Amino acid sequence: MRLFEIIILAITLLSFLLRFLPLKKFTWIYLLPTLNLLAFAYHLFFEGTRWQMIPLYILVIAFIPMGFRKIIQPEHRFKWVVTILTAVLLLVGAALPALLPVPVFPDTQGPYAVGTTFYYWVDQNRLEAYSPDPDLVYADPPSEPRRVMVQVWYPATAGQVGEPAPYLPDGGIDAQALATSFDFPGFFLNHFQHATTNSLLNAPIATCFDQWPVLVFSHGWNGMRYQNTAQMEALASHGYIVFAPEHAYGAVVTVYPDGTRIYNKDGALPSGVSDEEYAAAAYILGQSWVGDLVFTLDQVERLQSGEIISIFQGHLDTIRIGMIGHSTGGGAVLQTCWQDERCKAVVGEDPWLVPYDRAMPASGLSQPSLNMFSENWAKDPNLTLLNQLWDNQPPGSQRMTTRGTQHYDFSDISLYSPLGATLGLKGPISAEREISLFNDFLVGFFDQHLVNQNSTLLEDAIQEYHEVIFEQK
Numbered sequence: 001m002r003l004f005e006i007i008i009l010a011i012t013l014l015s016f017l018l019r020f021l022p023l024k025k026f027t028w029i030y031l032l033p034t035l036n037l038l039a040f041a042y043h044l045f046f047e048g049t050r051w052q053m054i055p056l057y058i059l060v061i062a063f064i065p066m067g068f069r070k071i072i073q074p075e076h077r078f079k080w081v082v083t084i085l086t087a088v089l090l091l092v093g094a095a096l097p098a099l100l101p102v103p104v105f106p107d108t109q110g111p112y113a114v115g116t117t118f119y120y121w122v123d124q125n126r127l128e129a130y131s132p133d134p135d136l137v138y139a140d141p142p143s144e145p146r147r148v149m150v151q152v153w154y155p156a157t158a159g160q161v162g163e164p165a166p167y168l169p170d171g172g173i174d175a176q177a178l179a180t181s182f183d184f185p186g187f188f189l190n191h192f193q194h195a196t197t198n199s200l201l202n203a204p205i206a207t208c209f210d211q212w213p214v215l216v217f218s219h220g221w222n223g224m225r226y227q228n229t230a231q232m233e234a235l236a237s238h239g240y241i242v243f244a245p246e247h248a249y250g251a252v253v254t255v256y257p258d259g260t261r262i263y264n265k266d267g268a269l270p271s272g273v274s275d276e277e278y279a280a281a282a283y284i285l286g287q288s289w290v291g292d293l294v295f296t297l298d299q300v301e302r303l304q305s306g307e308i309i310s311i312f313q314g315h316l317d318t319i320r321i322g323m324i325g326h327s328t329g330g331g332a333v334l335q336t337c338w339q340d341e342r343c344k345a346v347v348g349e350d351p352w353l354v355p356y357d358r359a360m361p362a363s364g365l366s367q368p369s370l371n372m373f374s375e376n377w378a379k380d381p382n383l384t385l386l387n388q389l390w391d392n393q394p395p396g397s398q399r400m401t402t403r404g405t406q407h408y409d410f411s412d413i414s415l416y417s418p419l420g421a422t423l424g425l426k427g428p429i430s431a432e433r434e435i436s437l438f439n440d441f442l443v444g445f446f447d448q449h450l451v452n453q454n455s456t457l458l459e460d461a462i463q464e465y466h467e468v469i470f471e472q473k
Contacts, residue, residue, distance in 0.1 A: 001097050002194075004043035008056055009094055011036045015063040016090055019083070033063035050191035052100050055093030059086065103167060103195040103415040105230055106435055110237025110443075115156030115203030116165045117311075120257050121148045123295045129288050130249040130265050137267035138284070148292055149246045149254055150299075151225050153236040154312070155212060156203035167195035167229060167412075170255040174224070177253035177263065181222050182425075189416075198233050205311045209239070213320035213450045216296055217244040218289065218329030220411075221352075222264050224251050227411045228326065234439040240446065241316060243300060245292045250285060250328065279354070286355030289332040290339075297321070297342050320344060320450040324442065326410050330371075331356045334389075338365050345369070345449035347442060349410040350377045353385040361385045364392035368449045371398075372441065374405040375427065393473055398445075400470045402437065404429035410438060429467065437465045 001009070015033040040060055043049070049057070108114060127142035151169065168174035171193045179188040206212075215235060219227050225246035226232075232242045248254040249265040256262070268285050270278060302308045304316040322345040325333035330351025337343035338360045348371045353361060371386070378386050390399060402409075405427040413420055414431035421428050429437075444458030462470050 002043075002047050002102060004039050004047055005053060005056075005097055007039045008036055008043060008053070008060065009097075011039060012056055012059050012063065012090060012093070015059075015066075016086060019066065019086075033060070033066070036060045036063070048194045050097070050102070050194065051187060052096035052191060053093065055089040055096070059089055059093060062086075099419055100191065100417055102191050103412065105167075105195075105197050105233065105412075105415065106432070108198050108233050108237035109436075109439070110234065110239065112155035112206055112237050112239060113158050113160060113203070114153055114199045114233050114236045115160075115201075115205065116151060116153050116197070116199035117202050118169065119150040119152065119299075121150060121295070121299055122146070123148060123291070126291050126295065128248075129284055130268060132260070132262060134263075137265060137270075137281075146288070146291065146295070147248065147256060148295060149225065149248075149256065150296065151244045151246075152241065152312075153199060153232045153244075154241040155206040155236055155239055156200060157206050160200055160203045162200040162203055164196040165199045165201045166193070167197055167226065168192050169226065170253075173253060173255055173261060178224075181252045181264070197229055199236070205315055207315070211315055211317035212239055212241045213317050213322070213446070214300055215240050215242045215446065216293060216300075216321070216323045216333070217242055218293055218323070218325035218332045219244070219247065219251065220325075220327030220329050221250055221269065222252050223326065223329070223411070224253070228324075230412050230415070230435050231324075231410075231439060231442060235442060235446070238443050238447070239451075240322075241312065243296050245296045247289045247292055247329070247332075250289065282355035285328070286332065286335065286357075289328065290335050290356070293323070293332055293336040294340060297336075297340065318342070322346060322446050322450050324349065326350060327352050327407065328355065334365065334369070335360055337367050337369075338363075343367055345446060347372060347445060349438075350374055350407050351386070352382055353389065354382055358385075361389035362392060364389060364394060365397075366394065368445075369393065369397050370400070370441070370445045372410070372438070373399065373401045374407050374409055375401060375403050377407055390473075395473050397473045398471065400441070400468050402429070402434070402465075403467045403469070405434060405467075409434050433467075437461070437467065440464065441468075 123146040126146040128139050128144045128146050131139040175189045175192045176186040225244040235242050246254050248262045254262040270281050303310050303312045304318050306313040321342050323333035323343050324347045326349040330348035331353045333346050334348050335356040337346040345368045409426050413426050420426040440461040444461045447455040447457045
């Protein structure tokens with residue numbers, strides 16, 4: 001719960017208890033509920049209201065006349081029905097905001113502050129495969145260029161004062177799309193609009209080094225570019241510039257600067273069709289996502305050269321580029337690194353290989369790779385492809401499985417609610433533990449392969465986290 005939410009709850013609880021005390025000599029104390037109006041005003045203007053607090057809002061108003069009643073008649077006792085109803089509202093009012101909190105991101109552990117910014121890019125060399133018409137899956141014929149929204153996290157100049165970036169770039173649109181993706185009512189996650197991150201919007205880039213290594217992140221099916229913000233911020237705080245393109249039609253929702261909204265296209269991965277039809281549709285999706293990643297690498301070079309004017313000109317080390325992806329995005333980064341030598345190291349988080357070229361697992365990758373698996377993730381046909389990839393990987397390739405985790409644990413879902421494990425949305429591992437675990441392995445892997453080949457950070461992580469089953473060829 002946020003600061004003024006806690007204050008409102010505390011004053012409301014005290015106000016409830018005072019109803020049972022006949023304080024004849026200190027009747028002024030029954031004015032305590034009026035202080036809640038001040039706390040509510042601060043909450044309204046600085047934090048923002050949310051539906052989980054409605055029971056407490058009702059009590060804030062109701063306790064004011066009740067307080068005045070006790071001042072006039074200290075011996076007055078409220079009816080038991082009113083007392084029970086009040087107690088129920090108080091219990092619900094305390095539980096809802098605690099169980100459905102506004103997400104709070106853990107402090108970054110790296111030596112650098114973090115900035116973030118956004119780009120809207122149009123790939124004039126690629127036509128959009130999908131149609132914005134909800135009744136159509138594919139564009140027929142393809143005529144519009146592919147449009148890509150990108151978020152970047154980067155090391156920022158220390159000591160900056162600025163606006164912290166919101167977790168949801170498009171506020172209520174993102175919140176409603178996320179809620180719908182989990183089969184919740186559209187309003188259910190509206191409080192996510194109030195979540196802010198550790199990153200400062202458009203902060204100046206740190207210049208203590210001339211150039212920073214570059215990472216590219218690819219989200220999962222029905223995910224979003226910001227789904228792994230805790231990981232992106234951790235990496236940026238350790239000196240990486242991370243680009244995250246959003247894969248329109250595969251993301252939960254993509255909002256372009258002109259206001260166009262592109263929601264997840266169910267038909268892109270059709271159900272109730274033959275294996276051959278599904279594989280053909282999945283391959284189109286995979287090619288679209290790989291195209292986004294290759295295009296992002298091209299744009300990184302244009303940013304570095306100054307062809308695209310930005311704060312990154314001259315600061316991007318295009319020799320040291322790594323990639324990370326989750327689920328469908330995990331397969332996308334593996335495919336991209338297999339075919340594009342600009343990628344020097346790659347991490348797949350529960351990679352899904354079904355939509356991608358079968359020649360990739362048949363030949364293996366030449367770059368250093370680490371595949372991170374949640375417990376019991378891999379099933380056929382994906383498992384067969386993953387095993388084939390592992391068999392054909394060169395010596396030094398690595399993979400790991402983390403006990404107590406599920407597929408979405410790689411994302412920020414552990415920050416959404418302490419009920420995540422109970423609802424089956426995540427594994428039993430604690431949020432604090434899994435966030436530090438994944439961050440330490442990511443930082444350790446990329447430090448060894450992009451920064452300092454003698455780094456011991458990855459080995460330190462292997463020794464630190466007993467939940468991890470780690471293998472190296």
